[in-house]
Amino acid sequence: MSLKFDRTRLITPALLVAFILIWHFYVTLSGISRFIIPPPLEVWDALIDLLTTPSTLRHTWATIYETLLGFVIATIVGVALGTALGKTPWLERVVNPFIVATQVVPKVALVPLFILWFGFGPESKIVVAAVLAFFPILTNTVLGIKSVDSGHRDVMTVLNAKKWQNFVSLELPSSLPAVLAGMEVGIVLSIIGAVVGEYLGGATGLGYLLVASMNNYKVGMLFAVIILLTVIGFVLYLLIGVLRRLVIPWHESAQIKARAAMV
Amino acid sequence: MNSSNAPDIRFAQVEKRFTTDERTVLAVDRTDLLVRGGEFLVLLGPSGCGKTTMLRMIAGLIRPSAGKIHIGSNDLWLGEQRNTAVTGELGVVFQDANLFPWFSIEKNVSLPLKLRGVSKSERLAKARQLCELVGIGGFETAWPRQLSGGMRQRAAIARALSYDPRILLMDEPFGALDAITRDQLNLELQRIWLRQQCTVIFVTHSIPEAVFLGDRVLLLSPRPGRIDTVVEVPFPRPRPTSIQALAEFQSIVQRLRDRLEEIT
Numbered sequence: 001m002s003l004k005f006d007r008t009r010l011i012t013p014a015l016l017v018a019f020i021l022i023w024h025f026y027v028t029l030s031g032i033s034r035f036i037i038p039p040p041l042e043v044w045d046a047l048i049d050l051l052t053t054p055s056t057l058r059h060t061w062a063t064i065y066e067t068l069l070g071f072v073i074a075t076i077v078g079v080a081l082g083t084a085l086g087k088t089p090w091l092e093r094v095v096n097p098f099i100v101a102t103q104v105v106p107k108v109a110l111v112p113l114f115i116l117w118f119g120f121g122p123e124s125k126i127v128v129a130a131v132l133a134f135f136p137i138l139t140n141t142v143l144g145i146k147s148v149d150s151g152h153r154d155v156m157t158v159l160n161a162k163k164w165q166n167f168v169s170l171e172l173p174s175s176l177p178a179v180l181a182g183m184e185v186g187i188v189l190s191i192i193g194a195v196v197g198e199y200l201g202g203a204t205g206l207g208y209l210l211v212a213s214m215n216n217y218k219v220g221m222l223f224a225v226i227i228l229l230t231v232i233g234f235v236l237y238l239l240i241g242v243l244r245r246l247v248i249p250w251h252e253s254a255q256i257k258a259r260a261a262m263v
Numbered sequence: 264m265n266s267s268n269a270p271d272i273r274f275a276q277v278e279k280r281f282t283t284d285e286r287t288v289l290a291v292d293r294t295d296l297l298v299r300g301g302e303f304l305v306l307l308g309p310s311g312c313g314k315t316t317m318l319r320m321i322a323g324l325i326r327p328s329a330g331k332i333h334i335g336s337n338d339l340w341l342g343e344q345r346n347t348a349v350t351g352e353l354g355v356v357f358q359d360a361n362l363f364p365w366f367s368i369e370k371n372v373s374l375p376l377k378l379r380g381v382s383k384s385e386r387l388a389k390a391r392q393l394c395e396l397v398g399i400g401g402f403e404t405a406w407p408r409q410l411s412g413g414m415r416q417r418a419a420i421a422r423a424l425s426y427d428p429r430i431l432l433m434d435e436p437f438g439a440l441d442a443i444t445r446d447q448l449n450l451e452l453q454r455i456w457l458r459q460q461c462t463v464i465f466v467t468h469s470i471p472e473a474v475f476l477g478d479r480v481l482l483l484s485p486r487p488g489r490i491d492t493v494v495e496v497p498f499p500r501p502r503p504t505s506i507q508a509l510a511e512f513q514s515i516v517q518r519l520r521d522r523l524e525e526i527t
Contacts, residue, residue, distance in 0.1 A: 151361040158322055158355045159375050160347045169374065173365040250365045250406045 038220045046220035047227060056228075062205040064232060066122050066194040070129025071187055078134050078186075079179060082141025086175070087167075092142065103135050108196055115201040125197030125205065132193035133186035140182025144175025177251045184240050191233055206232075269300035269429040269462040270335030270352065272321060277330035279316050289487035290316045293330065296481075296490065300429075303456060303463045305477035307470065307519065309527050313488020314466045318434050321464060323350045334430070354423035354461075356436045360415035362407040362422075368394065369403035372421045379426065386425075393421040396458075398451065413444040417451075424455070430462045438467070446504060449475055453501055470519050471507060482519055484526040492522050 020040050026032070027039040034042065050056050085092040111128055118124035148171055156166050198207025206225055213221040244253065274296035281288045291313040298304050306314040319325045320332060323345040332339040334349045362371045369390040370377075376386035394400050397417040399410070407415055416436055423431060433452075437445045449472060456463050467473050473480045477496050484491040494515060498506050506512050 149361075151357060151359050152363060154324055154355075154357065155361050155363075157324060157345075158350070158353065159378050160345075160350055161378050165378050169378070170363065173363070176365070248365070250408070252408070 035217055035219050038223060042220040043223040043227075046218070047224040050221060050224045050228065056209075059204055059206050059209050060228065060232070062122060063191075063194050063198065063207065063229075064236075066125040066197065066205065067129050067187075067190045067232075067236065070126045070131075070193060071133050071183075071190040073126070073130040074133035074137055074186055074190065075183060077130075078137030078182070079141050082138045082179075083145055083172075083175075085138075086142040086145025087171070099135075099138070103139075107131055107193075111196055111200050114197070120202040122202075122204075124201060125194045128197040129190040129193035132189040136185040136189065137179065137182040140178045140185075141175060144178030145171055147178070148174045173248075176248050177253060180240065180244050180248060180253075183243070184237070187236050187240055188233065191229070191236065195229065269460070271300050271333075272296075272298035272430065272462070272464075273331075273333040275331045275333070277317075277320065277327045277332060279313070279320060279325065280328045291320070291327075292487040292489040294488075294490060298462060298464060301460060301462055303465065303476060303478045305473040305480045306464065306466045306483060307468065307473040307480050308483035308488070309468060309485055309523065311488075312483040312485040314483050315434055316488065317483075318432055318464060318466050321430075322353055322355045322432050351426075352429045354426070354428035354431045356416075356419050356423045356431070356433045358435045358438050360407070360412075360419040362415055362418055364407050367404050367406060368399065368410070368418050371407065372403075372418055372425055374422060375426045389425060390421075393425055394418070396424070396455065397421045413440050413448065416440065416448065420452070420455070424459060427459070428461060430464070431456075431459075433463065433465045435466050435468070437472070445472070450504060452476065457500060470516050470523070474512060474515050474519070475502065475504075475507060480519065482522060482526075491526055492519070494519065 023037075024040050027034075027037055038046075085095060107128075110131070111124075114124045114127045114131075118127055152170055152174065156170050161169070194205065195207035195210070198205035199211055202208060206229055209225050210222060213219070213225060244251075274294050276293045276295060277291065278289070278293050279291040281290055294317070306317060308314045316325065320327055321334075321339070323339055326340055326343070334352065337346055337349045339346055339349055362368075363374070366374065369387055372393050373381075373386035373390040376389060381389075391400075391403055394403050397420050399414050399417050399421070402410060402414065402418075407418070410418065420436070437448050440448065452463075453476065463476075465473075465476055467476075474494075474496055480494045480496060481490050482492040482494070483489065496515065498509075498512070
């Protein structure tokens with residue numbers, strides 16, 4: 001730590017304060033309806049209200065649970081299938097049109113179908129979260145497995161490495177940075193999947209709370225839930241950063257991301 | 264020359280063509296060559312003369328289009344397959360260090376031993392010893408990206424030596440380094456070679472480097488690649504860098520330079 005205080009560190013909190021002040025004065029001076037944009041203080045009150053309501057914990061936990069379980073499923077299936085496709089060019093050629101097709105389908109449009117199949121419980125949300133996170137993880141894994149450095153391959157060839165040794169010592173570690181980049185995109189999509197799933201079915205989760213707040217014209221509460229979801233998103237995103245430092249400490253991105261997370 | 268038990272390497276009418284959609288390029292024309300066990304042989308030539316192709320053929324990375332390569336009494340290729348009994352004798356150092364960024368230096372250096380099933384304690388002990396030998400002692404646990412280009416190349420040499428190969432193939436290993444580091448590594452390579460008593464085949468396009476290092480220098484001519492001139496370098500070992508100032512050294516360098524101008 002430097003003794004000299006870096007003034008630029010003040011800019012971020014100052015911007016936040018300025019944003020809240022502008023928001024406050026805009027709402028009070030423009031006379032805009034409170035049902036469209038509530039003033040910051042009302043949102044603050046709603047946030048306190050939300051955080052002190054006992055049922056909030058249940059809703060929050062439901063959303064986090066669906067997000068993480070969906071994400072873990074997406075990671076396992078995505079990495080496994082991505083590895084198989086990356087290692088087997090003919091299989092990739094055969095399957096690729098289907099992958100592209102399922103990727104261009106607006107997956108949110110499938111949510112009603114999933115609810116039909118998996119019910120109003122957490123299962124349907126887990127499936128939506130998994131399906132959304134699956135594709136970036138799959139495509140990044142395929143890319144990572146296929147873009148092994150040819151010089152590294154030569155080294156393994158010269159050393160008479162067996163196929164499984166090639167996979168364990170070269171292909172797998174070499175593809176990890178790409179896999180983690182896919183996971184970083186995937187975790188954010190998982191949250192979207194879980195929340196959208198909750199919009200359409202069931203009576204639990206922060207997505208349900210959003211819809212309920214809107215239907216009851218509790219706009220302050222709507223904002224409060226959005227803030228809570230943002231914080232959860234932040235924490236999960238940082239979690240991937242931690243994972244990155246644990247899994248690929250050798251990679252430049254582990255350092256850069258770690259620093260970015262500190263700011 | 265070393266008193267070595269390294270096997271001879273023989274080229275019998277070896278030829279390599281590369282075929283693309285439009286045309287066929289003859290990279291190496293029918294070549295006969297005998298590399299004596301324990302010798303330090305330098306392949307010298309301008310870019311595109313097939314010297315790297317020749318080296319990669321000996322390394323078993325590309326298959327000759329025609330002819331045979333023998334290492335000792337064994338064929339390097341058994342049909343389409345590399346003869347792993349023979350390729351196990353080969354150590355290769357590339358122009359890029361090609362260290363695996365996800366392994367520490369000691370794990371990189373001992374990777375060949377891991378692939379051969381040597382126990383962990385044994386291979387790490389060997390890695391420490393090798394890092395010491397190539398002058399990167401103390402960096403065993405560093406990541407490759409934390410090392411300079413010269414140090415990475417030293418680690419690559421240590422990796423190639425880890426299983427005591429009797430033949431060491433080097434493809435412009437110091438080509439990307441600055442002149443000072445290069446001189447230093449040439450000197451150390453000579454010391455290591457004298458100690459290991461292996462055969463070295465060294466590819467370069469630097470004439471002074473070739474003459475300083477080689478027992479014999481093979482000058483290759485381009486398009487198609489073939490052996491143009493063979494020069495025996497008579498200086499005794501170990502050679503100090505100061506031999507480069509000798510008139511005899513300079514006359515050999517000049518002779519090769521003149522010939523190189525004629526053929527390119």
